[in-house]
Amino acid sequence: MPVSDHVNLSQFMEGVKKRNPGQTEFIQAVHEVAQDIFEFMADKVQYHEAQILRRIAEPDRIVSFRVCWEDDNHNIRVQRGWRVQNNNAIGPYKGGIRFHPSVTESVLKFLAFEQTFKNSLTGLPMGGGKGGANFNPKGKSDAEVMRFCQSFMTELYRHIGPDTDVPAGDIGVGGREIGYMFGQYKRITGRWEGVLTGKGQEYGGSQMRPEATGYGAVYFLQNMLKHKGMDVEGHSAVISGSGNVATHAAEKITQLGGKVLTMSDSGGFIHDPDGFDQEKIDWVKELKNVKRGRISEYADHFTNATFHEGKRPWDVSCDLALPCATQNELNEDEAKALVSNGCKGVSEGANMPTTLDGVKVFHDAKILYGPGKAANAGGVAVSGLEMSQNSERISWNHERLGEMLTDLMEGIHDKCTEYGDQGDGYVDYVKGANIAGFKKVADAMLAFGVV
Numbered sequence: 001m002p003v004s005d006h007v008n009l010s011q012f013m014e015g016v017k018k019r020n021p022g023q024t025e026f027i028q029a030v031h032e033v034a035q036d037i038f039e040f041m042a043d044k045v046q047y048h049e050a051q052i053l054r055r056i057a058e059p060d061r062i063v064s065f066r067v068c069w070e071d072d073n074h075n076i077r078v079q080r081g082w083r084v085q086n087n088n089a090i091g092p093y094k095g096g097i098r099f100h101p102s103v104t105e106s107v108l109k110f111l112a113f114e115q116t117f118k119n120s121l122t123g124l125p126m127g128g129g130k131g132g133a134n135f136n137p138k139g140k141s142d143a144e145v146m147r148f149c150q151s152f153m154t155e156l157y158r159h160i161g162p163d164t165d166v167p168a169g170d171i172g173v174g175g176r177e178i179g180y181m182f183g184q185y186k187r188i189t190g191r192w193e194g195v196l197t198g199k200g201q202e203y204g205g206s207q208m209r210p211e212a213t214g215y216g217a218v219y220f221l222q223n224m225l226k227h228k229g230m231d232v233e234g235h236s237a238v239i240s241g242s243g244n245v246a247t248h249a250a251e252k253i254t255q256l257g258g259k260v261l262t263m264s265d266s267g268g269f270i271h272d273p274d275g276f277d278q279e280k281i282d283w284v285k286e287l288k289n290v291k292r293g294r295i296s297e298y299a300d301h302f303t304n305a306t307f308h309e310g311k312r313p314w315d316v317s318c319d320l321a322l323p324c325a326t327q328n329e330l331n332e333d334e335a336k337a338l339v340s341n342g343c344k345g346v347s348e349g350a351n352m353p354t355t356l357d358g359v360k361v362f363h364d365a366k367i368l369y370g371p372g373k374a375a376n377a378g379g380v381a382v383s384g385l386e387m388s389q390n391s392e393r394i395s396w397n398h399e400r401l402g403e404m405l406t407d408l409m410e411g412i413h414d415k416c417t418e419y420g421d422q423g424d425g426y427v428d429y430v431k432g433a434n435i436a437g438f439k440k441v442a443d444a445m446l447a448f449g450v451v
């Protein structure tokens with residue numbers, strides 16, 4: 001059948017919208033990928049005939065379940081949990097678990113779809129999945145979080161396994177939650193196996209996993225800058241978020257001689273004109289991971305800094321920007337503000353933090369722009385290395401894993417330039433990531449026939 005007899009991009013997207021009514025985040029993520037893949041497939045009839053993109057944009061399965069738990073006042077609470085298993089053509093489903101009140105099926109479908117391309121880009125054998133619940137860990141006691149995690153795993157355990165689906169952390173799920181979930185999995189199944197990553201180092205977690213996403217996003221930025229003959233040193237950076245990804249991105253920027261000016265949470269952002277040095281970053285880690293406080297408290301402690309309630313940091317003049325909080329946290333106007341203030345490079349620690357209009361602003365201005373599926377792939381890559389260590393019953397040291405992460409991020413950068421080089425010196429990293437991520441999954445799917 002000639003290529004022209006197949007649906008075009010707008011017909012394809014009409015179908016996606018019809019089949020996924022109201023799922024705006026999922027539709028946005030598919031649209032961003034489909035634009036590049038339709039162009040790539042224009043002369044490749046085999047992908048059209050096998051309906052590859054249509055199949056990747058339809059999750060293999062979605063498990064949705066009730067999560068019932070008791071709060072400290074003995075009230076019975078009911079939440080909804082999900083696991084979206086998007087595609088396992090190149091390896092077991094792999095991707096984090098998010099606990100946040102904003103979690104919906106659409107959010108998890110977009111994340112699982114993105115994860116499929118991201119995991120492919122790492123070069124490691126991992127398919128794409130994502131899960132979570134509309135549970136808000138903020139303000140809950142450790143005992144409440146434990147009971148919630150145990151209840152969540154009491155259903156999830158039947159759908160996962162070290163060769164089936166290996167979840168990890170994401171927003172609202174860090175070391176504490178992974179510990180509770182791993183403990184419950186072990187209790188129910190009686191097996192110690194590498195079914196989750198991001199585990200504590202005492203019980204099979206990998207060195208470098210806590211740092212990997214944030215460091216990796218900075219390594220990706222470093223690779224983009226190097227490609228243009230630039231470096232992080234001496235440059236100012238604006239970072240959003242103050243969680244796992246943001247604090248480690250800030251740490252690596254600082255180690256490389258950059259100056260981090262901002263961090264944020266959902267309450268607003270802190271602007272510290274003196275920069276966040278290691279001591280201040282450690283203070284933020286303690287505030288967020290141990291005291292579970294708000295970023296506004298930083299300005300009470302470090303009095304040169306100012307807190308901007310309810311605001312995002314993108315108006316602060318900077319050379320580099322790293323959105324590391326959540327999806328759609330950087331819109332068209334904010335992208336324009338970054339560009340007009342002289343920002344030279346954006347590396348996304350978060351998943352899909354920039355709206356489609358915002359991405360267009362970066363592309364039109366031809367500034368360096370590393371999309372999340374490439375720039376934040378260091379986290380899942382080290383998770384893949386945690387799986388390998390668990391299977392082999394060994395553990396690699398920090399130095400070795402650091403080198404592997406650096407190499408993996410360079411490899412991802414190279415794949416993006418291979419498919420994203422525009423021939424005029426500009427690299428469209430979105431296109432590069434989409435095509436390189438797609439090709440590997442698509443070719444595996446072709447090999448399997450119609451399944």
Ligand SMILES: NC(=O)C1=CN([C@@H]2O[C@H](COP(=O)(O)OP(=O)(O)OC[C@H]3O[C@@H](n4cnc5c(N)ncnc54)[C@H](OP(=O)(O)O)[C@@H]3O)[C@@H](O)[C@H]2O)C=CC1
Binds near residue numbers: 169244245326350
């Ligand atoms: N952890 C990992 O290894 C990986 C994470 N990512 C992505 O990175 C991003 C951050 O994840 P991570 O650091 O792990 O999560 P954390 O839960 O550790 O931190 C999340 C941070 O983002 C802020 N945030 C969350 N939602 C919003 C919102 N709606 N508006 C403003 N700020 C918000 C939080 O503020 P508050 O405390 O107020 O909620 C917090 O500062 C996510 O997009 C995630 O998918 C990507 C790859 C791997």
Ligand SMILES: O=C(O)CCC(=O)C(=O)O
Binds near residue numbers: 351380383
């Ligand atoms: O480490 C993992 O498996 C998951 C990381 C993740 O959720 C992500 O890359 O968005």
